[in-house]
Amino acid sequence: MAYERILRGREGEVLFLLGNEAFARGALEGGVSVAATYPGTPSSEIGEVLFELAEAAGMYFEYSTNEKVAVEVAYAAATSGLRSLAFMKHVGLNVAMDSFISAVLMGVEGGMAVISADDPSAHSSQNEQDNRTYSLLTGVPMLEPSDPQEAKDMLVDALRMSEEHGVPFLIRSVTRVSHMRAPVRLGPLAEIRPPGSGEFRGGPGSHVPVPPRNLKWHEELLAKLSSLVPVSERSGWNRVEGSGDLGIVTSGAAYNYVHDVVSEQGIEAEILKLGMTNPLPRSLIASFLDRHDVVYVFEEVDPFLERGIREIAQMEGIDVEIRGKLSGHVPWVRETDMDVVTRSLGLELPGVPEVRVEIPRRPPVFCPGCPHRGTFWALRKAILSLRGKVKVPAVTTDIGCYTLGFNPPFGLGDVLLSMGASLGLAGGFEVASGGKPVALIGDSTFFHAGIPALINLASNDHDALVVILDNGTTAMTGHQPHPGQSATGRSISIEEVVRSITGNVRVVDPYDLEQTTEAFKEALQEPGLSVVVSRRACSLMEDALKRRRGEPIEHYRVIADRCTACGICYRFFSCPAIYAGEDGKARIDPFLCDGCGVCAQVCPFDAIVKGGD
Numbered sequence: 001m002a003y004e005r006i007l008r009g010r011e012g013e014v015l016f017l018l019g020n021e022a023f024a025r026g027a028l029e030g031g032v033s034v035a036a037t038y039p040g041t042p043s044s045e046i047g048e049v050l051f052e053l054a055e056a057a058g059m060y061f062e063y064s065t066n067e068k069v070a071v072e073v074a075y076a077a078a079t080s081g082l083r084s085l086a087f088m089k090h091v092g093l094n095v096a097m098d099s100f101i102s103a104v105l106m107g108v109e110g111g112m113a114v115i116s117a118d119d120p121s122a123h124s125s126q127n128e129q130d131n132r133t134y135s136l137l138t139g140v141p142m143l144e145p146s147d148p149q150e151a152k153d154m155l156v157d158a159l160r161m162s163e164e165h166g167v168p169f170l171i172r173s174v175t176r177v178s179h180m181r182a183p184v185r186l187g188p189l190a191e192i193r194p195p196g197s198g199e200f201r202g203g204p205g206s207h208v209p210v211p212p213r214n215l216k217w218h219e220e221l222l223a224k225l226s227s228l229v230p231v232s233e234r235s236g237w238n239r240v241e242g243s244g245d246l247g248i249v250t251s252g253a254a255y256n257y258v259h260d261v262v263s264e265q266g267i268e269a270e271i272l273k274l275g276m277t278n279p280l281p282r283s284l285i286a287s288f289l290d291r292h293d294v295v296y297v298f299e300e301v302d303p304f305l306e307r308g309i310r311e312i313a314q315m316e317g318i319d320v321e322i323r324g325k326l327s328g329h330v331p332w333v334r335e336t337d338m339d340v341v342t343r344s345l346g347l348e349l350p351g352v353p354e355v356r357v358e359i360p361r362r363p364p365v366f367c368p369g370c371p372h373r374g375t376f377w378a379l380r381k382a383i384l385s386l387r388g389k390v391k392v393p394a395v396t397t398d399i400g401c402y403t404l405g406f407n408p409p410f411g412l413g414d415v416l417l418s419m420g421a422s423l424g425l426a427g428g429f430e431v432a433s434g435g436k437p438v439a440l441i442g443d444s445t446f447f448h449a450g451i452p453a454l455i456n457l458a459s460n461d462h463d464a465l466v467v468i469l470d471n472g473t474t475a476m477t478g479h480q481p482h483p484g485q486s487a488t489g490r491s492i493s494i495e496e497v498v499r500s501i502t503g504n505v506r507v508v509d510p511y512d513l514e515q516t517t518e519a520f521k522e523a524l525q526e527p528g529l530s531v532v533v534s535r536r537a538c539s540l541m542e543d544a545l546k547r548r549r550g551e552p553i554e555h556y557r558v559i560a561d562r563c564t565a566c567g568i569c570y571r572f573f574s575c576p577a578i579y580a581g582e583d584g585k586a587r588i589d590p591f592l593c594d595g596c597g598v599c600a601q602v603c604p605f606d607a608i609v610k611g612g613d
Contacts, residue, residue, distance in 0.1 A: 002052065003021070003024070003048075003049045003052050003053055004053070006021055006024060006025050006028070006049055006053065007028060007053045007056060007057055009025070009186045010186065011186055011187055011188040011189075012185065012186065013185075013186050014183050014184065014185050014186070015183070015184055015186060016181060016182070016183055016184075017148050017152075017181065017182070017183075017184045018045055018148065018178070018179060018180070018181050019145075019147070019148040019151045019173065019177045019178040019179060019180050019181075019182075020042075020043065020044070020045035020046045020049070020117075020151075020178045020179070021045060021046075021049055021148070022148035022149065022151040022152040022184050023046045023087070023115060023151050023152065023155055023173070023178075024045075024046050024049035024050050024053070025152050025184070025186065026151065026152035026153065026154070026155030026156050027046075027050065027059070027085050027155065028053070028057055028059075028189055028190070028192075029152065029155075029156045029186075029187045029188065029189055029190055030083060030085075030111070030113075030155055030156040030158075030159035030160070030190060031083045031111075031159065031190030031191060031192050031193070032059060032083050032084060032085045032159065032192065033058075033059060033060065033077060033082040033083055033084065033110075033192055033193045033194065033195055033197075033198070034059070034060045034061075034073065034074060034077035034082055034083075034084040034085075034195060035050050035054070035059060035060070035061045035062075035074070035084065035085040035086070035087075036061070036062050036063075036064045036069070036070035036071075036073040036074050036084075036085075036086050037062075037063060037064065037067075037070050037086065037087050037088060038063065038064055038065070038066050038067045038069075038070055038088055038092055038095075038448065039063065039474050039477040039478060039480040040067075040088055040089030040091070040092050040117075040477055041089060041117075041119075041123075041124040041125075041476075041477050041478075042089060042117045042119055042123075042124065042173075042174075042175040042178040042179055043087050043088055043089050043092075043115060043117035043173070043178060044477045044478045044480070045178070045478075046087050046115065047061075047063065047087070047480065048478065048480075051063070051480075057192060058192045058194055059192055059195070060195035062488070063474075063480055063481055063482065065447050065448060065482075065483055066092075066095055066096075066419070066447075066448040066449060067086070067088040067092035067093065067095040067096040068095050068096045068098065068099055070086045070087075070088065070096065071086045071096040071099050071100050071103065071114065072099050073086070074086040074112055074114070075099065075103040075108070075112065075168075076200075077110065077112075077195075077198060078108035078109065078110045078111065078112035078162075078168070079106075079108055079109055079110075079200060079202065079207065080109065080110070080198030080199055080200045081109045081110045081193075081198045081199060081201075082110045082193055082195070082197070082198040083110045083111040083112070083159050083163065083193070084110065084111075084112045084113075085112070085113050085114075085115070085155075085159075086112075086113075086114045086115075087114065087115035087116075087117070088114075088115070088116065088117070089116075089117050089118075089119065089125065090116050090117065090118040090119055090125065090129055090131050091125060091126065091127065091129070091418065091419075092116075093114070093116045093131050093134060094129075094418070095419065095449070096114075097134070097138075100114065100134075100138060100140075100168075101137070101138050102209050103168055104138045104139055104140045104167060104168050104221065105138075105139070105209060105214060105217045105218065105221055106207050106209060106217055107166040107167050107168075107217070107220070107221070107224070108162060108163075108166060108167065108168055109163075109166070109201070110162075110163055110198070111158070111159035111160060111161075111162035111163035111169075112159075112162050112168040112169070113155055113158045113159055113162060113168065113169045113170075113171055114140075114168060114169070114170050114171070115155070115171045115173060116131040116134070116170060116171070116172050116173070117173045117174070117175070117178045118130060118131055118172060118173065118174045118175070118300070118301065119174070119175050120174055120175065120176075120253075120300045120301050120334065120335040120336075121175075121334045121335045123175055126399070126416065126418070128301055128333070128334075129301070130300070130301035130302035130304060131170075131172055132144075132172050132277065132278070132302070132304040133302060133304060134170065135170055135172075135277075135278040136278065138170075139218075139221045139222070139225060140167065140168055140169065140170045140278070141158075141161070141162075141165075141167060141169050141170070141225065141228050141276070141278055141279065142169070142170040142171070142172060142276070142277050142278040143157070143158055143169065143170075143171050143172070143237060143275055143276050143277070144171075144172050144173075144251045144252040144274070144275055144276075144277050145171065145173060145177055145252070145275065146177065146251070146252055146253060146255045146256055146273070146275070147177065147180060147182050147256065148177070148180060148181070148182045148184050149182065149183075149184050149185065150237075150275065151171075151173065151177060151178075152184055152186075152187075153187070154171060154237065154275065155171060156187065157237075158171055161228070161231065165224050165227060165228060166224065167221065167224045167225075170278075172252070172277075174252055174253050174300055174335075175335075176253040176256075176335065177252065177253050180253075225278075225279050226279075228279050229279045229281070229282065231276075232276045232279050232280065232281040233281040233282075233283055233284055235275070235276045235281070237274075237275025237276045238272075238273070238274050238275055238276055238281045238284055239272075239273055239275075240270060240271070240272050240273075240284075240288065241259075241270070241271045241273060242262065242268075242269055242270050242271050243268065243270050244267070244268030244269040244270050245268070245292065245293070246267065246268065246269040246270070246292070246294065246296070247269070247270050247271075247272070247288060247289070247291065247292030247294065247295035247296070248262070248269050248270070248271045248272070248295070248296045248297075248298065249271075249272045249274065249285070249288070249295060249296070249297045249298075249305060249309060250271065250272070250273060250274070250297070250298040250299060250305075251273065251274045251275065251277055251299055251305060252299065252300055253300055253335075253336070254298040254299050254300050254336040254341075255271075255273050255298075257298070257336055257337055257338045257340070257341045258271060258298050258341055259271070260338055261338055261341045261342055261345070261347075264350075265342075265347060265350075267345070267347075270288070270291070270292070272284070272285070272288045274305065277304070277305065277308075280305075280308050280309075280312070282312055285308075285309055285312050286312055286313075286316045286318060289309070289312070289313050289316075289318045289320045289322075290316075290318050290320075292320060293320060293321060294320070294321045294323060295309070295320055295321070295322050295323070296323045296324065296329065296330070296344065296345065297309060297322060297323070297324035297325075297330070298324075298330060298336055298340075298341060298344070299324075299325075299336070300335060300336050301332075302325070302332075303324055303325040303326050303332070305324075306322065306324035306325060306326055307326070309322060310322055310326070323344075329344050330344045331344075363407055364404055364407075365404065365407070365574065365576055366401065366404060366574075366575075366576075367539055367540060367576070367594075368539065368575055368576050368577040368592045368593060368594045368596075369539030369542075369543070369593075369594035369595070369596040369598075370401070370538070370539050371469070371471055371510045371511065371534070371535075371536035371537070371538070371539065372401060372402045372404075372405065372469055372471070372510070373510075373573070373574070373575065373598065374510030374511055374512075374513055374516060374534075374536070374596075374598050375402075375467065375469055375510040375516065375534040376402075376405045376410040376412055377410070377513060377573060377598075377602070378510065378513050378516035378517040378520055379412060379438070379467065379516075379520050380410050380411070380412055381517050382517050382520035382521045382524060383438070383520075383524070385521060386521060386524055386525065389525070390435070390436055390524045390525060391433075391434060391435030391436065392435060392436060392437060392438055392524070393429045393430070393432075393433035393434065393435045393437050394414045394415060394425070394426075394429045394433070394437050394438075395412045395413055395414050395437070395438045395439075395440065396413075396414065396415050396416070396421070396422040396423075396425040396426050396429065396437060396438070396439045396440065397412070397413035397414070397415070397416050397422055397440045398416065398419065398420065398421065398422040398439075398440060398441045398442060398445050398450075399416065399418070399419050399442075399445060399476075400441075400442035400444065400445055400469070400475065400476050401442070401471070401475050401476045402440055402442055402469045403416065405440065408574075409571065409572045409573075409574050410574075412438075412440070413440065418449075419445050419448050419449045420441070420445060420446075420448060420449025420450045420452075420453055421449075421453075422439040422440055422441050422450075422453075423439045423441060423450055423453030423454055423456070423457055423464075423466060424453045424456065425437075425439065426438070426439035426457065426462070426464040426466070427453075427456060427457050427460065427462045427464065430462050430463055430464055431462075435463075436463050436464060436465055436524055437464050437465070438464070438465045438466075438467060438524075439464060439465070439466045439467065440467050440469065441466065441467070441468055441469070442468070442469050442470075442471070442475075443468060443469070443470040443471065443472065443473075443482065443484050443485075443494060444473070444474040444475075444482040444484075446468050446484075446494060447482055447483045447484060447492070448482075450468075451497065451501075454466065454498065454501050454502075454531075455501055457502075457529050458501045458502045458529055461528070461529075462529060463527060463528055463529065464529055464530075465520075465523050465524055465530045465531075465532065466529070466530070466531045466532070467520075467531075467532050467534060468494060468498075468531065468532070468533045468534065469534050470484065470494055470533055470534065470535040470536075471535075471536065471537060471538040472484070472485050472535075472537045472538060472541070473485060473537075473538050473541060475538045475540070475541075479538065479540070479541055494533055495507055495533055498531050498533070502529050502531060504523075504526070504528065504529060504530050504531060505531040505532070505533060506519045506522075506523065506530075506531070506532045506533070507532075507533045507535055508532060508533070508534050508535070509534075509535065509536055510534045510535075510536050510598075511536055511596055511597065511598055513598065513601045513602070514601070516534065519532055520532060539594050539596065542594075543594050553593075553594060553595045554595045554610055554611065555588065555590045555593040555595055555610075555611075556588055556593055556595065556597060556599060556600060556608050556609065556610055556611075557588055557590075557608070557609060557611060558585065558586045558587060558588055558607055558608055559607050559608075559609060560585055560607075562605050562606060562607035563585040563586050563605065563607040564585075564605055564607075565580070565583065565584035565585045565586075566604070566605075567580065567584070567586075568602060568603065568604065569586050569599050569602055569603055569608065570586055572602075573598075573599060573602045575598075575599055576592055577589050577592035577593040577594070578599060586607070586608070588608070595610075597610065
């Protein structure tokens with residue numbers, strides 16, 4: 001097993017772990033009995049580890065249909081006295097909030113932690129929202145690790161405090177913590193209560209938030225938070241380092257950059273590092289502010305700490321200048337790094353030779369052999385062939401590898417909001433503009449949030465074409481399973497689900513361009529709701545399986561005498577394995593070609609044939 005060392009590592013042993021791997025070890029040391037997630041970068045590796053280790057550890061782990069379901073599974077376990085964990089990327093918590101708010105309000109019996117992996121600079125996300133704000137909305141206590149060691153230890157501590165105080169805990173990670181690799185000293189493994197051993201001691205209505213019961217729970221939640229203020233004051237996660245007239249308050253990944261700048265430039269500064277950031281240690285912060293005339297605040301994304309610190313300064317009557325995002329001294333957008341800290345402190349950057357290199361633009365593209373390429377080629381061809389006959393007011397897209405279809409040369413994907421939104425958007429465009437909008441959605445995303453929207457399209461008699469790009473996995477986040485390709489239970493047929501909602505469904509193979517194009521043309525011209533399932537396994541998975549079985553991949557090549565240098569294969573089909581030679585004629589890189597053969601169908605001159613040189 002790739003991650004066996006995380007389970008078998010002994011107390012005191014030091015492992016070089018990714019932040020997310022450290023979180024997984026923390027779940028084992030914290031005695032988590034039930035864990036659930038929907039995969040999303042930058043949280044995905046936690047699930048990969050637990051998926052492999054859960055059975056051997058005596059833990060139940062599942063890839064849930066979506067993040068809301070994951071939180072509900074974890075909450076049910078926690079109300080039954082077991083310790084539980086739900087984890088997701090930052091926008092996943094948006095999906096889970098409806099249930100999470102009530103879970104925090106009503107409280108838990110066993111410890112429950114929720115990890116939100118935020119993505120400052122939006123490296124792999126549609127935004128860079130700061131989920132610390134949710135701690136104020138829900139009233140959930142919160143911890144912020146700065147490195148893998150803290151990731152592991154904070155999760156263990158969060159589960160303990162959650163159980164002691166009867167309230168879930170939120171842990172806010174960020175990309176540079178989840179994907180940082182560092183030495184981690186292991187603690188002892190906890191005894192994990194076996195799934196099935198819990199007991200729900202509530203009765204009818206005991207956990208039903210209706211007035212006036214929810215008002216009583218709100219008062220109890222505020223009391224729990226008040227009881228945690230002294231815990232925050234004493235917590236080792238909140239500490240003061242160094243000395244000097246300059247004061248700096250920081251948390252999370254930003255602390256690492258502050259520490260490095262202060263150390264490397266020999267700055268005399270007192271640093272207040274906050275790890276438990278809701279509730280804030282008010283007395284500790286007030287005492288710190290009182291010792292300084294100027295205090296900088298460095299944090300990632302929103303001025304969450306800065307607002308809290310300004311509130312404490314105002315309420316305590318402390319005369320201090322606070323410099324941060326709100327004052328304009330620290331940039332609000334993108335990650336905090338050493339340059340940001342240096343410039344914000346008014347220091348000069350260390351002398352670095354200026355190097356000017358023109359780097360070619362490399363937009364993300366579909367992999368060689370990706371079935372989505374054939375789907376987009378056929379769909380674009382069908383839409384263009386029906387121009388003047390069929391009005392397509394918009395092509396709505398969704399979150400997955402197929403999102404890249406908005407790029408040239410395909411240009412298919414006008415609007416994207418969130419997981420599953422493409423179908424709801426299509427209904428709105430049809431009402432607003434008429435015609436037949438096209439909605440693109442992946443298989444995992446369809447199960448995540450597309451089914452209710454498809455029901456809405458059908459029940460309201462919308463005229464739209466829904467294209468479900470089924471590559472048999474949750475590809476973009478690391479090939480995790482989903483209900484259509486369940487790894488532990490029964491697989492659910494997409495077309496059977498669709499037929500139960502609307503009978504008009506076609507299943508095509510995107511490697512067969514003629515069949516797929518005709519299916520799209522027919523679906524675009526018929527009235528009412530149409531669904532096309534474009535099904536072919538992810539090429540990366542298929543190639544890996546072939547290599548594992550020792551099967552050769554038959555590459556394709558270009559017959560130079562037949563090639564006219566038209567550029568259709570490398571400019572309009574846009575496979576990374578195909579490029580133009582100095583004479584403009586196509587070439588195929590055998591190291592990249594995965595033998596799908598779709599390019600041979602695209603070439604109008606039969607210049608591409610099977611059989612590499």
